[in-house]
Amino acid sequence: MVTLSQEANALWRARALVWVLTRRELAARHTGTAAGVLWPYLQPLLTVAAYYLVFDIVFAMRLGEGAPARAVGTFLVVGALPWMAFCDAVARGMNSLIEAGGLLQKNPLPPVLFTARAVLASALIYGPLLLLVALVYAPLHSFNTALLGLGALLLLQLLLCLLLGYLLAVLAAALRDTVQLVNFLLSVGIYLSPILFPLSLFPENWRWVLWLNPMTALVQGYQQILLQGAWPPASVWYVTLAWLAVTAVLLNVAVKRSRDQLVDWL
Template sequence: MGKELVLQCSGLVRARSLLWLMARREVAARHAGSIIGVGWVYAQPLLTMAAYYLVFDVVFGMRLGEGAPTRAVGAFLIVGMLPWMAFCDAVSRGMGSLVEAGDLLRKNPLPPALFPARAVLASALIFAPLLVLLAVAYAPMNGLRPSLLALPLLVAGQVVLALALAWLLSIIAAAVRDTLQVVGFLLSIGVFTAPILFPLSLFPEAMRPLLWLNPMTPLVQGYQAVLLEGRWPDPVTWLGLGAWLVLTWVVLQSAVSRSREQLVDWL
């Protein structure tokens, strides 16, 4: 890891109390002024998941074909969609965090990494309890197996990957504002380029390698293996996640070093 990136990460550790406070305030501010308040932060994903279950499993009784981790469509969708929602929320909010904090950064010598990290931590505070609830709800399908120990590793890997991507994209967005629109569009169609709506076995065989260009593909595969099949994720899942982590942090290292002098001017 490059010297500049190490210094930035060290600054985050030193400012961890401030980071925690900022993340909590961001969660509270998302629905400030509403009657339910912060409850909406958790209610919206829960209501979305409940709608998937009621529509696909209860009302229509839709079923997947052979080779799927589970036959129930709603149960399959929920396992991939909730982590995808968490990923999109963290990356999209973190991507625009430096642009939004431009005035503050010009007036105060705060670590720039503090702002994408705040956005990602705020998303983690929202979605991590929901993922725990998801694990509790799906545990009866396969019982308490050792494979559940993989779940914290997958969540941690997703948070670290989202932080690296959000940080990297926030730097690029500071230099080129079009990044916000381009990446926003890619996130909106990304759900179709990962095994979230359909199991990997239903994609044409020639297209399956292309799905690994989506950073959430290995994570979704891991969640499906643990929650739907009760088994430890395959080695290719960990290799795919590791490859994305290494690649993103290497590119981030270069972006942090190159933007050190110009970042505040871009904002």
């Protein structure tokens, strides 16, 4: 893991530059819009508000017994917002090196800076929204100590997005088909996670498929904290750490083997 450690050191040494790049990335997302800086936040916020309006207010749909919450919209919001955050960060991280190809060919900057910029910019949009949702749900459980686990889940999701985004960025630079494949997987991934339905409603013989989604454990953790006011079970932490470990190993190999050719691929 020496290569990955070197990437982390390069990122830390250039942290001031990363912050500048991140702010510019955020500014670029709302340039020329009437709503200005509010627009990146309004899009996901209006999406989850639509879930609540349609499923809880208009249709008053309810989940069966054993679900973390009876109201469908209330259940959907807790899983859908982290999933949107994951998709946005991973997709933008995956495309970060391709988009910065011209700059990397002219300047000897560490490529990891551009992936970090994309992922952090996404985190600065979705992080406050996730905390806002937490404030809405927290009174349901009298602001109990389980909320402390939310910060850990958010940090683990950020790290997972950074590692996975960088891995996919290297693969996309080598093979552009990666972008098409990953975009397809992100579009169908919501159906292979306990976001639209509780894990208990999925056929038991096929539940292993859900664990192939790196967000399944994290979504369960958010549901436990915000819907039930309980500390996430050990399986949430073990599975998430396993995904982080596997992704880190693969990223280490990918960066090591692509170091001399990466800029040429771009």
